[in-house]
Amino acid sequence: MRRGTFWSWLWIALGVIYFFVPLVGSFTFSLHAKLGVLSFKAYSDVLQDPNFRINFFASVAWALSTIVIGVLLFVPTAYWVRLKLPRVRPLVEFITLLPFVVPAIVLVYGLVRTFSRPPLMIVNSPFLLIFGYTIMSMPYMYRAVDTGLRAVDVPVLTEAAQSLGAGWVTIMLRVVFPNIRVAVLSGSFLTFAIVMGEYTLAQWLAKPAFGPYMALVALTKAYEPSACAIISFALTWAAMGIMQFVGRGAPGGAQVAGAH
Amino acid sequence: MPFLRLSHLSKDFAQTAAVQDFNLDIEKGELVTFLGPSGCGKTTTLRMVAGFELPTQGRVELNGVDITTQPPNRRNVGMVFQSYALFPNMTVGDNIGFGLRVSHRPQKEIRERIEEMLRTIRMPDLSKRFPYQLSGGQQQRVALARALAIKPQVLLLDEPLSALDAKIRVELRFEIRRIQRELGITTIYVTHDQEEALSLSDRVVVMSAGRIEQVGAPFEIYNYPATPFVAGFVGTLNQLRCRVIDAARGKLAFDGQEFVTTTPLQPSDTSVTVMIRPEQLHLGTLQGENHLTGKVDAVAFLGSVVRMVIRLGESVVTLDVLNTRGLALPKVGSDVPLSFPAQSSWILGER
Numbered sequence: 212m213r214r215g216t217f218w219s220w221l222w223i224a225l226g227v228i229y230f231f232v233p234l235v236g237s238f239t240f241s242l243h244a245k246l247g248v249l250s251f252k253a254y255s256d257v258l259q260d261p262n263f264r265i266n267f268f269a270s271v272a273w274a275l276s277t278i279v280i281g282v283l284l285f286v287p288t289a290y291w292v293r294l295k296l297p298r299v300r301p302l303v304e305f306i307t308l309l310p311f312v313v314p315a316i317v318l319v320y321g322l323v324r325t326f327s328r329p330p331l332m333i334v335n336s337p338f339l340l341i342f343g344y345t346i347m348s349m350p351y352m353y354r355a356v357d358t359g360l361r362a363v364d365v366p367v368l369t370e371a372a373q374s375l376g377a378g379w380v381t382i383m384l385r386v387v388f389p390n391i392r393v394a395v396l397s398g399s400f401l402t403f404a405i406v407m408g409e410y411t412l413a414q415w416l417a418k419p420a421f422g423p424y425m426a427l428v429a430l431t432k433a434y435e436p437s438a439c440a441i442i443s444f445a446l447t448w449a450a451m452g453i454m455q456f457v458g459r460g461a462p463g464g465a466q467v468a469g470a471h
Numbered sequence: 472m473p474f475l476r477l478s479h480l481s482k483d484f485a486q487t488a489a490v491q492d493f494n495l496d497i498e499k500g501e502l503v504t505f506l507g508p509s510g511c512g513k514t515t516t517l518r519m520v521a522g523f524e525l526p527t528q529g530r531v532e533l534n535g536v537d538i539t540t541q542p543p544n545r546r547n548v549g550m551v552f553q554s555y556a557l558f559p560n561m562t563v564g565d566n567i568g569f570g571l572r573v574s575h576r577p578q579k580e581i582r583e584r585i586e587e588m589l590r591t592i593r594m595p596d597l598s599k600r601f602p603y604q605l606s607g608g609q610q611q612r613v614a615l616a617r618a619l620a621i622k623p624q625v626l627l628l629d630e631p632l633s634a635l636d637a638k639i640r641v642e643l644r645f646e647i648r649r650i651q652r653e654l655g656i657t658t659i660y661v662t663h664d665q666e667e668a669l670s671l672s673d674r675v676v677v678m679s680a681g682r683i684e685q686v687g688a689p690f691e692i693y694n695y696p697a698t699p700f701v702a703g704f705v706g707t708l709n710q711l712r713c714r715v716i717d718a719a720r721g722k723l724a725f726d727g728q729e730f731v732t733t734t735p736l737q738p739s740d741t742s743v744t745v746m747i748r749p750e751q752l753h754l755g756t757l758q759g760e761n762h763l764t765g766k767v768d769a770v771a772f773l774g775s776v777v778r779m780v781i782r783l784g785e786s787v788v789t790l791d792v793l794n795t796r797g798l799a800l801p802k803v804g805s806d807v808p809l810s811f812p813a814q815s816s817w818i819l820g821e822r
Contacts, residue, residue: 371550377569
């Protein structure tokens with residue numbers, strides 16, 4: 212084995228240990244719910260808890276709504292910026308990165324302050340939570356879509372479609388969307404993963420969600436929080452796996468996690 | 472009334488004028504080429520016809536209708552792009568049928584039209600392929616079929632062959648002309664390649680710096696350039712700065728050597744620039760022609776033609792000789808005699 216190869220493998224090994232040891236630890240710990248034997252008792256307890264189901268499926272609903280709104284909002288925006296407003300791209304990119312700079316707690320405080328008084332009293336509406344999530348997922352969704360658009364010659368394809376008689380809706384549905392399908396999917400799954408684990412917004416807007424549920428379980432139970440953590444990990448990985456699978460062999464190339 | 476009329480078209484981008492006072496009438500079925508260096512405004516003019524650019528001034532009239540402000544998707548104008556611009560998510564057949572699907576034509580008609588177009592571009596079996604499975608030349612054929620499938624009133628081609636290699640380029644050039652003639656479709660072709668423009672067009676519009684320099688048939692443009700720009704841009708041209716010795720008898724001096732021209736001259740003892748094409752000059756001393764002597768500076772074998780650069784004092788002239796198997800190429804540095812007929816030279820602006 213060459214010296215360079217040895218060091219490469221060593222760093223990979225260290226990385227894998229750093230990442231997997233806590234995971235394996237959590238997993239083995241979660242199997243010890245029954246004294247003296249290894250069992251999936253913690254998992255069955257979690258899955259049978261009606262609160263788990265309520266909160267889990269609430270989060271799924273939030274995530275799907277966020278994805279729909281995000282796609283409808285960011286795909287046309289990114290498209291339009293690329294096509295007609297290339298000069299404002301730096302500004303738009305800066306705005307899309309704001310959620311990385313503004314902590315969730317500041318965001319939720321601002322949302323509550325603004326929308327708990329007229330003219331828009333929607334603090335109790337689930338839409339406030341979904342819009343909040345849309346903002347939080349913006350860096351991932353927007354950048355994934357933008358990366359996807361970069362891979363196709365958007366202005367020329369648009370002009371080609373126009374010269375063939377297509378209007379804007381046709382261009383969006385038949386030309387733009389199909390060619391950035393993988394990028395949109397990748398943004399969607401990242402959004403899904405983020406929303407499923409989100410805590411701050413759901414907690415402060417007092418809505419059922421998987422994040423606050425896990426936090427609550429962590430305070431009151433011993434083995435179940437580990438089981439929850441593993442479930443949520445599995446979910447994220449499944450999302451990534453689907454993303455890779457769908458992206459395979461798509462024309463224009465797959466770019467998973469185009470966000471960074 | 473011409474089929475397509477462009478009158479006083481101008482386009483400014485920020486402070487710069489891309490196109491200025493462009494006037495042109497195009498008849499039905501004609502193939503007109505816009506020829507010029509990059510940045511001369513030829514593509515901008517084409518895009519104003521397509522509807523992708525709004526003219527700052529002027530009008531575009533198609534078949535008697537003012538379409539200056541009509542959006543591109545209402546004009547029924549087919550466009551072929553340099554980068555092919557095929558939809559990567561669609562098969563060849565779907566690409567060709569796109570325009571017909573958009574206008575909700577019946578399925579049967581769409582299918583038949585796709586097959587007809589595939590036959591026209593001589594790719595009948597490739598309907599199910601995706602663009603990335605085709606060569607550049609094939610992709611551009613499909614792009615042409617797609618633009619023609621909607622039976623456009625005008626076909627616009629924006630440097631369609633620039634991205635292809637030399638051999639395919641020549642092949643496809645004749646293919647485009649054949650299809651254009653067969654369908655009798657009015658066509659505007661943008662190119663910076665003079666050979667393409669000359670070999671393809673009914674008329675050539677030579678442009679420079681946003682203005683029309685000359686409009687004419689290829690033969691006219693090449694043999695009777697109207698401006699110094701056209702003379703310099705289209706083909707290779709020897710420009711000899713000569714002194715008039717005897718205007719009445721057409722006698723001129725170049726590099727101390729005398730010759731005659733049939734072109735009317737200005738009064739004696741003035742300076743004029745005399746033009747002569749490289750193919751009009753030949754090696755040797757032919758009876759009844761002008762004779763000059765020079766030194767061979769360079770010899771370039773181009774295949775069908777041998778191009779030589781001959782030094783005459785301070786200046787050089789280019790000379791083309793048709794290749795033959797028995798041709799004896801002169802050595803670089805040797806002295807050679809040249810001759811050319813008196814009527815082959817001309818002075819710009821004279822006809």
